[in-house]
């Protein structure tokens with residue numbers, strides 16, 4: 272067993288009170304990881320509390336146990352802190368800004384699959400080749416304690432893998448992902464429940480909002496993009512995660528190699544960038560590195576998917592054009 276894995280197992284089994292943390296705007300992978308761990312730890316009679324910086328999207332209301340995730344951290348005495356699906360405290364800044372010193376003093380374990388450096392303390396179980404944190408958690412915890420596994424835990428981890436792989440559209444290591452998923456299904460993971468609730472079901476309002484985003488689509492060089500202003504969400508009574516459905520849809524449009532969803536949230540312009548996997552000849556020329564682009568623009572993550580934020584200034588539409596131009600220039604100079 273990997274050294275960090277046995278250390279993590281030891282730390283978890285010896286802790287009585289554990290605080291679990293997810294990232295800003297928790298997604299299916301983050302939520303699945305937290306709640307899967309919840310069931311596993313509960314079976315080991317641990318006292319566990321769950322914290323996320325902001326409320327999960329309504330999209331996840333169907334998940335049993337979602338109400339356990341609290342947004343106000345209590346700063347109580349915990350033996351162990353566990354972070355899932357993020358590395359670096361900045362992705363949960365709303366929680367940490369109050370007392371960052373608290374987090375630096377506690378024993379901690381991080382399970383993650385994002386690019387970037389970890390906390391300067393604690394145990395890091397990170398695998399950037401994995402499609403999802405739930406996959407990493409499954410691989411480790413199933414080796415540690417297979418006897419605790421049940422249908423519910425398997426469904427939580429299946430949900431995370433489904434979510435981050437876009438229902439198996441984006442995974443790269445097919446053998447690994449499908450091997451894990453097959454094990455989860457054999458353990459009782461409810462695929463129909465996840466597919467129906469997470470992948471298929473949409474509110475009429477979110478489809479109407481999609482219409483708005485589609486009406487605004489523009490293409491510049493290899494980049495297809497659309498945008499919205501936060502205020503527009505209120506009219507449709509949907510949240511940012513529901514609005515992100517537009518990104519999934521425009522990703523399927525044939526032609527451009529990158530898609531971008533831009534939104535103005537308060538004083539920040541945020542962007543979600545996705546690059547297509549290139550095939551054949553295009554592939555040999557190298558891939559577009561979203562992470563590099565997002566880093567230059569201020570942020571994170573995977574090679575084919577990334578997010579960024581820049582301070583808003585001037586006219587929204589004009590700033591969008593500048594960002595698009597900037598990204599296109601970066602891609603051109605890379606190849």
Ligand SMILES: [Mn+2]
Nearest residue numbers: 300356404435
């Ligand atoms: Mn993830």
